[in-house]
Amino acid sequence: MDEVLSISHAGKSRGSLRVLEDISISVEAGQRIALLGHNGAGKTTLMKAILGLTPLGDGQITVAGHTPGSAPARTTTAYLPESVAFHVALTGREVLRMFAQLSGVKPADVSPLLDRVGLAHAADNRVGTYSKGMRQRLGLAQVLLGRPKLALLDEPTSGLDPISRHELYAVIDEMAAHGTAVLIASHTLTEVEARTDRIAILRQGKLVANDTLANLTRRAHLPIRLRVRAAPDCAADIAHETAGARVNGMHVEMLCAPDDKMAALRQLSAMGDKVADIDMHLPGLEELYRHYATGEDG
Amino acid sequence: MIRRSLAIARTEWAITRRNRWLVMATLIMLLFALALTFAGSAPTGTLGVDLLTVSVASMTTLSVYLAPLLALMMAFDAIAGEVERGGLALILSYPVSRGEFLLGKFLAHLAALAFAMTIGFGTAGGVAAYYGGADTASFTALLRLILTSITLGACFLALGYMVSALSRSATTAAGLSAGLWLIFVVLYDLGLLGAVVIDDDGFFTKVLFPWVMAINPADAFRLWNVAASEGVALTTGLTGAANTLPSWVAPLSLLTWPVLALGLARMFFGRVEP
Numbered sequence: 001m002d003e004v005l006s007i008s009h010a011g012k013s014r015g016s017l018r019v020l021e022d023i024s025i026s027v028e029a030g031q032r033i034a035l036l037g038h039n040g041a042g043k044t045t046l047m048k049a050i051l052g053l054t055p056l057g058d059g060q061i062t063v064a065g066h067t068p069g070s071a072p073a074r075t076t077t078a079y080l081p082e083s084v085a086f087h088v089a090l091t092g093r094e095v096l097r098m099f100a101q102l103s104g105v106k107p108a109d110v111s112p113l114l115d116r117v118g119l120a121h122a123a124d125n126r127v128g129t130y131s132k133g134m135r136q137r138l139g140l141a142q143v144l145l146g147r148p149k150l151a152l153l154d155e156p157t158s159g160l161d162p163i164s165r166h167e168l169y170a171v172i173d174e175m176a177a178h179g180t181a182v183l184i185a186s187h188t189l190t191e192v193e194a195r196t197d198r199i200a201i202l203r204q205g206k207l208v209a210n211d212t213l214a215n216l217t218r219r220a221h222l223p224i225r226l227r228v229r230a231a232p233d234c235a236a237d238i239a240h241e242t243a244g245a246r247v248n249g250m251h252v253e254m255l256c257a258p259d260d261k262m263a264a265l266r267q268l269s270a271m272g273d274k275v276a277d278i279d280m281h282l283p284g285l286e287e288l289y290r291h292y293a294t295g296e297d298g
Numbered sequence: 299m300i301r302r303s304l305a306i307a308r309t310e311w312a313i314t315r316r317n318r319w320l321v322m323a324t325l326i327m328l329l330f331a332l333a334l335t336f337a338g339s340a341p342t343g344t345l346g347v348d349l350l351t352v353s354v355a356s357m358t359t360l361s362v363y364l365a366p367l368l369a370l371m372m373a374f375d376a377i378a379g380e381v382e383r384g385g386l387a388l389i390l391s392y393p394v395s396r397g398e399f400l401l402g403k404f405l406a407h408l409a410a411l412a413f414a415m416t417i418g419f420g421t422a423g424g425v426a427a428y429y430g431g432a433d434t435a436s437f438t439a440l441l442r443l444i445l446t447s448i449t450l451g452a453c454f455l456a457l458g459y460m461v462s463a464l465s466r467s468a469t470t471a472a473g474l475s476a477g478l479w480l481i482f483v484v485l486y487d488l489g490l491l492g493a494v495v496i497d498d499d500g501f502f503t504k505v506l507f508p509w510v511m512a513i514n515p516a517d518a519f520r521l522w523n524v525a526a527s528e529g530v531a532l533t534t535g536l537t538g539a540a541n542t543l544p545s546w547v548a549p550l551s552l553l554t555w556p557v558l559a560l561g562l563a564r565m566f567f568g569r570v571e572p
Contacts (some may be wrong), residue, residue, distance in 0.1 A: 017443055048387065048572075049544075051387070053387055053390060053391070053571065053572055054571050074391060074392060074393040075393050077391060079387070079388060079391035080388075080390070081384050081387050081388050082384070083384055084384065085383035085385060086385065086386065087309075087313055087382050087383075089312070089313050089316040089317050090309065090312060090313065090316075094309065094312060095309075098305050098306070098308070098309045099392065100303075101301065101302070101305035101308075102302055102305050102389070102392040102393065102394050103393065104393070121572050126316075128319045128373075130455075139388075142388075159567070233417075
């Protein structure tokens with residue numbers, strides 16, 4: 001077992017507000033963890049606590065065995081803030097060179113990194129001329145400096161087009177393959193897709209889920225939605241027999257637990273010609289996330 | 299430690315150069331210094347001093363206003379601006395301490411100020427010496443002016459960082475810096491003047507006044523330059539206050555301020571949560 005990040009019973013208050021409450025997460029080398037939650041759920045605060053930029057009220061965090069904010073912890077951690085704003089007057093290469101010098105990496109190693117994130121052609125242009133996607137890539141390039149053991153990415157995909165997002169995840173996968181533990185904060189599950197090994201969900205500073213996507217789906221036990229199109233004048237009969245709700249003159253909608261799915265379908269097929277068509281809607285990532293993040297059923 | 303400070307300083311220097319700050323500051327210093335040198339060339343005959351001495355005296359008055367202003371304009375953004383842009387959290391996620399970060403910014407800004415002062419005062423002084431003569435004493439006075447101006451700048455750079463660490467936004471920091479400039483450079487002297495008038499040559503005017511004056515770094519700068527050169531004192535008419543004080547007071551004040559203000563800036567910076 002190679003634990004890179006250990007958060008145990010972390011808590012923090014701001015005034016009378018509990019921004020973090022009894023959070024325990026453990027991340028091993030090479031793992032990719034999604035940290036989800038609404039704006040204000042505590043994701044950024046947790047990241048800043050891991051970086052040692054904000055103190056914890058109770059509990060403790062260790063980064064590769066070191067205290068957050070200590071020199072060895074900072075050397076092993078890379079961070080991509082939510083909206084990176086590098087100085088507009090500097091070129092991408094100059095920005096990256098400064099970070100290389102700060103982390104003790106040879107400035108010569110900067111060029112291959114710019115190449116890796118697809119910025120080689122714009123390396124000597126000013127950051128002021130960069131698009132949002134290019135700035136994000138420059139931010140990603142500094143994350144790759146010096147092969148960190150832990151990478152904290154705060155909303156890395158915000159404002160990226162689908163292709164850039166795909167490339168970003170390719171880079172994240174590569175880092176994980178090299179043994180870097182990656183923590184990705186996001187406010188939607190669809191953003192991180194299924195590209196992570198584990199999903200942790202924060203709600204008002206509390207950790208409400210911390211498991212694999214498959215386990216979360218099973219545990220949420222979200223209902224399947226069946227939308228039945230009735231033959232003319234049969235909608236009332238179907239609604240009566242299945243205890244479903246009539247949507248309009250033509251459609252009946254019914255919810256059933258995953259285990260009752262086959263029984264419901266058999267009942268519907270037994271009605272013969274009355275049923276014209278059936279649409280089956282399985283709970284998606286969005287519903288699953290809403291279930292955990294708000295405590296309501298999607 | 300110094301390697302990381304230098305990395306910050308190098309980047310900051312590149313920014314100063316690229317956003318034309320360095321050129322603008324140098325031009326401002328040069329133009330004002332030249333203008334004052336030629337405007338002040340009239341009284342040479344009557345006072346019996348060379349043109350360079352008169353020029354240094356004029357430039358001393360100029361520097362009291364300009365050095366703090368240029369320094370504050372460079373410094374106010376250093377912390378509040380970085381926090382606002384979100385850059386500070388990223389930089390501090392690297393193994394660089396807050397002290398190293400501050401020192402890096404300070405080195406770059408001080409170098410920019412030193413460059414502007416040396417070129418501005420140096421050129422104007424050179425021109426004055428060429429046209430109106432100079433001697434060792436007046437050259438020493440010019441050198442002293444340049445070095446003390448840089449120290450005065452250092453002092454207000456540090457005060458600017460302090461204000462920047464105390465502000466939540468760069469705009470607030472800019473406003474507070476303007477206030478700071480007004481207090482140290484204008485209002486403080488006005489207040490002293492008022493006190494002297496009311497006191498009517500009493501205890502305050504005779505004993506306390508020079509000391510209170512020397513506490514302000516801008517006045518300490520003026521006193522130092524005046525007291526150290528007979529010619530400059532003659533031209534500025536500040537001899538009274540300058541001669542009452544022991545000669546070490548003004549230099550001590552001017553040299554202590556940057557150290558003290560940097561320490562305070564570092565302390566307040568420690569409380570900033572990026």
